[in-house]
Amino acid sequence: EAGVAQSPRYKIIEKRQSVAFWCNPISGHATLYWYQQILGQGPKLLIQFQNNGVVDDSQLPKDRFSAERLKGVDSTLKIQPAKLEDSAVYLCASSPPGPPYEQYFGPGTRLTVT
Amino acid sequence: LAKTTQPISMDSYEGQEVNITCSHNNIATNDYITWYQQFPSQGPRFIIQGYKTKVTNEVASLFIPADRKSSTLSLPRVSLSDTAVYYCLVGPGGSYIPTFGRGTSLIVHP
Numbered sequence: 629e630a631g632v633a634q635s636p637r638y639k640i641i642e643k644r645q646s647v648a649f650w651c652n653p654i655s656g657h658a659t660l661y662w663y664q665q666i667l668g669q670g671p672k673l674l675i676q677f678q679n680n681g682v683v684d685d686s687q688l689p690k691d692r693f694s695a696e697r698l699k700g701v702d703s704t705l706k707i708q709p710a711k712l713e714d715s716a717v718y719l720c721a722s723s724p725p726g727p728p729y730e731q732y733f734g735p736g737t738r739l740t741v742t
Numbered sequence: 743l744a745k746t747t748q749p750i751s752m753d754s755y756e757g758q759e760v761n762i763t764c765s766h767n768n769i770a771t772n773d774y775i776t777w778y779q780q781f782p783s784q785g786p787r788f789i790i791q792g793y794k795t796k797v798t799n800e801v802a803s804l805f806i807p808a809d810r811k812s813s814t815l816s817l818p819r820v821s822l823s824d825t826a827v828y829y830c831l832v833g834p835g836g837s838y839i840p841t842f843g844r845g846t847s848l849i850v851h852p
Contacts, residue, residue, distance in 0.1 A: 632785075661840070670829055670842035671786065684839050719785045730776065731840065733785025 630654065632734035634720050640740045646708035649737045653701070653722030659683075661731060662695055662705050663719040671719055677703065707739075715741045746830045751847040760817045762846050764830030767811050775806060775813045778829045780845070786829060790815070817848075825850045 633652040641647050653660050658679050663671035674693065676683040679700040688695065692711070697703040707714055717738050721731040747765040754760045766775070774793050778786035790797055792804040792813070803816040817824055829845040 663842075668844075670827075670845050672842070673840060676839065686839075721785065728774065728776070728791040730788035730791065731778075731786070733787065736783075736785055 632720055632722055632732055634718075634734035634737055636737055637735060638738050638740075640742065641710055643712055643741050644709040646706065647710055647739065648704055648706045649718050649720075649739075651703045651705070651720030651734060653703070653720070654724075654732055656724065657722035657732070658700070658725045659723045659729075660697055660703050661719075661721040661723075662703070663721065665717045665719055665736070667716075674705070710739075710741045712741050715739055746832055746841075746843050748828075748830055748843060748846045750844065751849070753849050753851065754820055755851050756821055757819050760820050760824070760848060760850075762815045762817075762828055762830075762848070763812055764815070765812045766830070766832045769810050769832055770834070772834045773810075773832050774834065775804065775810075776831045776833075777802070777804065777815045778831065778842075780827045780829065786842070789828075820848075820850045822850050822852065824848065 635650050660677045662674045664674055665671045674688045675685040675695045677697040680697045693707055695705045717736040719733055719736045721733045723729050723731045776791040777789045779789050780786040790802050790804045792806050794806050797804045805814045827845040827847050829842050
């Protein structure tokens, strides 16, 4: 079974530029998550989708971050404009519809904002 | 959502059993306890989940006392490759807002 795919794996941009990350979840997984993980901290949930609807985006900085899930499958996370404090690893995860609802994580995208 | 408290770090040696305890005093009746493992430069990986008493799989055991206010992840005979950060999450099964804390950084020494 293929895992969660993410691209790109690494990205370096200058502040005030824009960037987009892509995620392809495991087939059949209805729930998709985007996390931000700053070095030395646990993953912080940015947004959670159930199919193509948003379950929670309370921690998403909506003035600069946006996310969508097309047709309830792939998802993109965009940052515009980027700030220095956005430097982090962005993790995508998906989970199946039944118990135990464990999350399967992708390899992440390491973003460096200079 | 139930808040969790774990030790920041632990040290062990190869071949020893490691027990990592997580406190979750305000766990709700419908909450499950889930543990994840994260290696450097990788996303977290599901280890085990339980509701009460004891759960065991090929990787670890999870002990949950009757009051469910804490849980203990037990890793038998650790090896160097078990060096990782371990996260305890508490929440209801199904759709809920997962919250990762800082986790416990386990270092296994030769």
